Amino acid sequence: MIEDSASRVSETGLERARWHKSTYSGSNNGCVEHAVLPSGRHAVRDTKDRALGAHTFAPAQWQAFVIAVRDGSL
Template sequence: MIEESAPRVSETELERARWHKSTYSGSNNGCVEHAVLASGRHAVRDTKDRALGAHTFTPAQWQAFVAAVQNRAL
C-alpha cells in the first residue's frame, strides 16, 4: 500500500480545474479528461460520467504513469 503525504484534493479544486480532453479519445465517447490542479496534482476523469469524480495523482505518480505508457509498459 502506498501512502501519500500530499493533502486530499477538494471538490472546489476539481470544479475550478481546466480540463482537457485526451487527444487519444475515440469517436465512441470513450473519452477521458486530464487537468493539472492548483495544488500541482494531476486529475483524470471520465468525460461521459463526470459525476463519478476523478482520480488524482501526485506529480511523481503522474510522471511515472506517463513514462510507463510511453515505454508501453502498461
C-alpha cells in the same frame, strides 16, 4: 470529497480546474480528461460521467504513468 491514497481534493477545486480531453480519446465515448491542479497534483476523470469525480495523482506518480504509456510497458 474525492479521495486517493495521498490527499483529498474538494469538488470545488476540481470544478475550477482547467480540464483537457485526451487526444487519445476515441469516438466511441471512451474519453478521459486531465487537469493539473493548483497543488501540482494531476486529476483524471471520465468525460461522459463527470459526476463520478476524479482520481488524483502526485506529480511523480503521474510522470511514471506517462512514461509507462509512452514506452509501451503499460
